[in-house]
Amino acid sequence: MYVAAKGGERAIEAAHDWLADARRGPTDRPAIDTDAIADQLSLGVARVMAEGSLYDPQLAALAIKQARGDLIEAVFLIRAYRTTLPRFGATEPVDTAAMQAARRVSATFKDVPGGQLLGPTFDYTHRLLDFRLLADGALPPAPGQPADADPQPVPHVLGYLDRDGMIEPAADTGTEPADLTRAPLELPANRALRLQALARGDEGFLLGLAYSTQRGYARNHAFVGELRIGTVEIEMFVPEIGEVVGIGEVEMTECETINQFKGSRTEPAQFTRGYGLSFGQTERKALAMALVDRALRWDELGEDFVGAPAQDEEFVLSHCDNIQATGFLEHIKLPHYVDFQAELELVRRLRAGVPDTEEDAA
Template sequence: MYVAVKGGERAIAAAHDWLAEVRRGPQEQPAIHTNAIRDQLSLAVHRVMAEGSLYDPDLAALAIKQARGDLIEAVFLIRAYRTTLPRFGASAPVDTARMQIVRRISATFKDAPSGQVLGPTYDYTHRLLDFRLMADGEVPVDGADAEPATEQVPHILSFLNRYGLIETEEACDAEPADLTRAPLELPADRALRLQALARADEGFLLGLAYSTQRGYARNHAFVGELRVGMVAVEMNIPELGLTIEIGEIELTECETVNQFKGSRTEPAQFTRGFGLTFGQTERKALSMALVDRALRWRELGEDDMGAPAQDEEFVLSHCDNIQATGFLEHIKLPHYVDFQAELELVRRLRAEVATEEAPVQEAAE
């Protein structure tokens, strides 16, 4: 239990002043503009948008600057800001088949129709530090261009689907539960699980996804398709009586193809795991897809292996880094009254033992 304390105002004010000074760094260096953070630390910005669950690159850049680059602190700032805004409504579900492709790869189909597009990726780099970036900060930039494709790029798994080799995702427009409006209730349906996973901590999901690969509820995932690009967001506007595009956002979508032996009602076929996240956040989307698939064991009639990634209560209750850090970090705050009580308990227990042992000691002497 936390009991309020008083006092310390002067020390707190001085600590915050010092924090502001340390955040700024030496005055002889130029301050980083939030535009530079937005454009040059874009993957950090994307992560803050994904876990902050608010798509706004400028705000995410500001939060990163204010948080001295502590991304969880930045996510915290974004979540807090979001609560101050009214919500105008919900968009129509985004159509990722109409994405303008920046990157689109498949680890299962070499000759995917419309081809594979690498996009700006760290894959196939040598992971060697580039000291030119430290010397003068500049490297020659001369990206190549080629004849642009104009056709829409279909989902690769739709081709497998044509032969009935993979489960179908039937469209359903039921109003999905929203964990920002009502507390999480278990068991959660897939829509609620996907919302929780989309805003979950990347590190937590990565660890869980890795655990499934190492054998804790292994589900043999292949990357059917990973795509990154720009997607239009449409919303119905009642005062217009029209559906209009209210913007365009960058998304990462990952579909995994997983083994499934079949059940009493279903023939052997492939199943799917799904990840969808704000920005270019591939590790997150891929982790999300693996964890989504592991959590589907019940609806697919699979066995509960007792693995952490299958445990909905465990995953959904612990994946949010703001909930987690809020509870974890609050133990840094004064708990003097609590601790005083614990201290007295320990002293009393020791005193009781000492009284009971006293005669024995006398006998031994």
């Protein structure tokens, strides 16, 4: 016999108390500090800011602490908090060409103006546990560029291809893009809206889609024209003084890919672009974003739809948001007693009219 479990506010309050105890951990150890999270777990903080659509390392660190390290839960907290904030206006478009790059690499050209800046990267590390990190104290500084070096703006690599007409020009529709944080997604979406959705999308989901394009689902072979990470100035037009003023700096990751060329009888062959831009040091996200962006442009570029998941706009944009996905997934953990009892009774009635054995049927 199935019976409905009983509970209520007392059980929920007890669960909250237990959660707080589990989050704190053993009280004989120091509590983890949000400053330490922001400084030492900066990649996790960057992901929460990117997918939460709010640039604030301290709040992202707080969300990670509150969520016990569950980054999707932390993104949920940040998005919920974001809805309570007043909106003062929109900033000017970010000039990534003026980025103070701490990392800037190109997989297509060895010698680029400004040079290759490896920066802080796992690309060349051995994937072996470093047991020195278990010891107290910091590791000795590694030789190389001093931490206080002043990075200089470097030109975009794809600008040199653009100058020679070897790559499609960067599109400028001249219209103000819609704001996905203030209005629901509508399909079909233009490229600006798609890029917003991808920037907020789950990194793991985008990674899987991007990988699928490399394995042949969308015939989308790409070269990384440039990947850069650094700080950019945020500017805003102030009507009271009639001028554009700088209001701060944010760290961003930008990726531009060079993809297979297109052409026609009237137009010479030229490469096409994929683009990704995200808060913080989120290079895996920006790279995956660029690959998926290019795959979604099949119709715009006059290509065939081959049925690849990364080409399907509705599939990609409707499922890349991890908060929406989490809500649908995790709600099935909550009580569904009445629904299940109705299904159970229906199955019992159906079974009542069906013989249990062949002898009963005879």
